[in-house]
Amino acid sequence: xxxxxxxxxxxxxxxxxxxxxxxxxxxxxxxxxxxxxxxxxxxxxxxxxxxxxxxxxxxxxxxxxxxxxxxxxxxxxxxxxxxxxxxxxxxxxxxxxxxxxxxxxxxxxxxxxxxxxxxxxxxxxxxxxxxxxxxxxxxxxxxxxxxxxxxxxxxx
Numbered sequence: 532x533x534x535x536x537x538x539x540x541x542x543x544x545x546x547x548x549x550x551x552x553x554x555x556x557x558x559x560x561x562x563x564x565x566x567x568x569x570x571x572x573x574x575x576x577x578x579x580x581x582x583x584x585x586x587x588x589x590x591x592x593x594x595x596x597x598x599x600x601x602x603x604x605x606x607x608x609x610x611x612x613x614x615x616x617x618x619x620x621x622x623x624x625x626x627x628x629x630x631x632x633x634x635x636x637x638x639x640x641x642x643x644x645x646x647x648x649x650x651x652x653x654x655x656x657x658x659x660x661x662x663x664x665x666x667x668x669x670x671x672x673x674x675x676x677x678x679x680x681x682x683x684x685x686x687x
Contacts, residue, residue: 569600572597577593619647620632
């Protein structure tokens with residue numbers, strides 16, 4: 532199963548949307564294999580967003596991401612990265628389609644509620660930044676056989 536990092540950003544927590552967002556991810560069939568609440572230290576935010584250093588929005592992004600608590604999750608599932616990104620919707624809430632997390636809960640072009648890894652490489656890097664050894668678990672939920680066709684021994 533593919534793994535991805537999800538961050539419920541400060542605006543999601545401040546607006547009391549975490550439960551609703553997590554429910555959407557779980558109802559789709561994504562499995563939580565790691566989760567914690569934290570306030571991101573500036574040094575970690577800088578490392579996480581280092582690819583954006585020098586861009587006009589970088590300093591504001593760091594201020595936003597370190598301004599309040601976040602919920603960090605490791606999710607697993609077949610094609611977890613693509614599925615999570617589709618559920619998230621377009622980056623800006625004002626442009627995101629209804630039915631997506633950002634489309635239903637966001638209008639801002641700055642505060643966009645949720646981060647999700649954009650590739651396998653990013654997911655591995657990001658999971659390593661936010662989770663230490665033993666914090667991402669391997670477990671099989673009882674419902675897995677009803678989420679995926681497992682008749683061939685793997686998720687279909």
